[in-house]
Amino acid sequence: AGYRRVNRLFAQKLLPLLKPEDLVWVHDYHLIPLAAELRALGCGNRIGFFLHIPMPPRLIMAAIPEQEWLMRSLFAYDLVGFQSETDVTHFSHYIEAEAQAEQLSPERFRAFNRTLRVGAYPIGIDVDDFVRLTQAKEGRETFLRMREEYARRRLLLGVDRLDYSKGLPQRVQAFRALLERYPENRNSATLIQIASPSREDVSAYDDLRRQMDSLCGAINGDYGELDWMPVRYIHRNVARRRLPGLYRASRVALVTPLRDGMNLVAKEFIAAQDPADPGMLVLSRFAGAAEQLKEALLVNPYDTQGTAEAIQRALTMPLEERIRRHEALLSRIRKLDVHWWCSSFLQALKHVEQDVTG
Numbered sequence: 001a002g003y004r005r006v007n008r009l010f011a012q013k014l015l016p017l018l019k020p021e022d023l024v025w026v027h028d029y030h031l032i033p034l035a036a037e038l039r040a041l042g043c044g045n046r047i048g049f050f051l052h053i054p055m056p057p058r059l060i061m062a063a064i065p066e067q068e069w070l071m072r073s074l075f076a077y078d079l080v081g082f083q084s085e086t087d088v089t090h091f092s093h094y095i096e097a098e099a100q101a102e103q104l105s106p107e108r109f110r111a112f113n114r115t116l117r118v119g120a121y122p123i124g125i126d127v128d129d130f131v132r133l134t135q136a137k138e139g140r141e142t143f144l145r146m147r148e149e150y151a152r153r154r155l156l157l158g159v160d161r162l163d164y165s166k167g168l169p170q171r172v173q174a175f176r177a178l179l180e181r182y183p184e185n186r187n188s189a190t191l192i193q194i195a196s197p198s199r200e201d202v203s204a205y206d207d208l209r210r211q212m213d214s215l216c217g218a219i220n221g222d223y224g225e226l227d228w229m230p231v232r233y234i235h236r237n238v239a240r241r242r243l244p245g246l247y248r249a250s251r252v253a254l255v256t257p258l259r260d261g262m263n264l265v266a267k268e269f270i271a272a273q274d275p276a277d278p279g280m281l282v283l284s285r286f287a288g289a290a291e292q293l294k295e296a297l298l299v300n301p302y303d304t305q306g307t308a309e310a311i312q313r314a315l316t317m318p319l320e321e322r323i324r325r326h327e328a329l330l331s332r333i334r335k336l337d338v339h340w341w342c343s344s345f346l347q348a349l350k351h352v353e354q355d356v357t358g
Contacts, residue, residue: 004033011037018045023349026077028052035076048079048349050121053261054288055087058094071099075114078352081121081345083261083288088120115355121345122292123262124337127330130271134244139272142245150249153228154315156191157250159243159265160257161198162235164208167258167284167301168195172215172231174256174307179223179230181305182312187225189315191254192232192246209235247272247279252314255283256301262288266296270329278326280314282307292332295325 011034018024024047026034035047061067071094074080082088092109095101101111108117133139146155156175160166175191195212199205216233223230238246247253253269266281266289273279281296283289290298297310 007033033073036073049077050081055090075112079349134272138241139245142242146249153190155250156252158193158254162195174304177308194234244272260287295328
């Protein structure tokens with residue numbers, strides 16, 4: 001009831017501000033019913049929606065209470081965008097099976113007496129802006145300080161919110177497996193894991209924090225030396241202007257969520273690298289970014305042994321192969337950057353064939 005009430009209030013406040021030619025772009029699951037509320041008030045503008053989180057597979061979506069109402073609400077939009085082709089597939093399978101939607105074309109469906117266009121519009125970053133951050137004073141200072149402090153080490157880096165979707169315990173367990181199976185990394189490889197505070201008033205997050213404290217402490221206790229700490233676990237925010245230097249100083253980035261809509265850390269890491277000696281990205285196949293970043297080392301984050309093997313491969317990968325992979329990754333995130341994402345979605349919304357019968 002509160003969800004509906006907030007969206008109704010949002011629509012009531014927004015409608016008087018709209019001009020007939022305005023495009024309305026609504027973002028994320030918090031506001032799924034907004035278009036339906038606007039239509040009920042007589043809004044005839046083109047309205048688009050973008051889902052930043054993953055679209056659940058059909059049977060999981062069908063388990064959500066009032067899921068039919070949510071889907072009916074999505075059909076009040078003219079265009080719905082998803083992060084990946086996998087998300088589009090999940091959506092189309094759901095509406096065809098559960099809502100008996102008719103597929104009019106590869107991107108157009110009809111259900112609930114409305115016609116809807118759907119598509120994948122993977123979100124990107126501002127690559128040039130991030131490169132400038134890497135070369136700015138704070139970025140360079142961080143890079144030089146990390147290179148000096150860890151001159152005898154190879155850095156592995158994780159940057160996440162402390163969230164149970166990010167696969168942090170599995171990542172730490174994979175690092176432990178790396179030290180067990182490949183002892184040459186002892187006293188050599190250091191994992192810096194930044195886990196920014198997130199929803200700390202929720203008990204599940206408190207449990208996750210205690211689990212991470214225990215796992216990281218156990219590795220440091222079992223493998224640490226007087227002059228080497230295997231894991232540097234940082235449970236606080238790190239200034240964004242410092243992150244590019246940290247990315248650039250790292251040999252390997254571990255982006256291994258259990259599920260993620262996109263994950264822009266993966267793209268930021270690529271943008272920050274030295275093209276002449278780039279670090280390697282180890283990426284979960286369950287992140288939306290995996291559809292685009294196929295030259296990364298893709299892993300199943302639930303398979304800690306397999307992830308450990310991928311980390312070892314990243315640490316030992318020849319320079320020539322790292323350069324080749326990085327060139328392909330950088331080219332793709334430049335082509336499909338945040339400006340492409342914005343303009344491609346809005347152009348599609350601007351030219352979408354509106355359903356005048358709905």
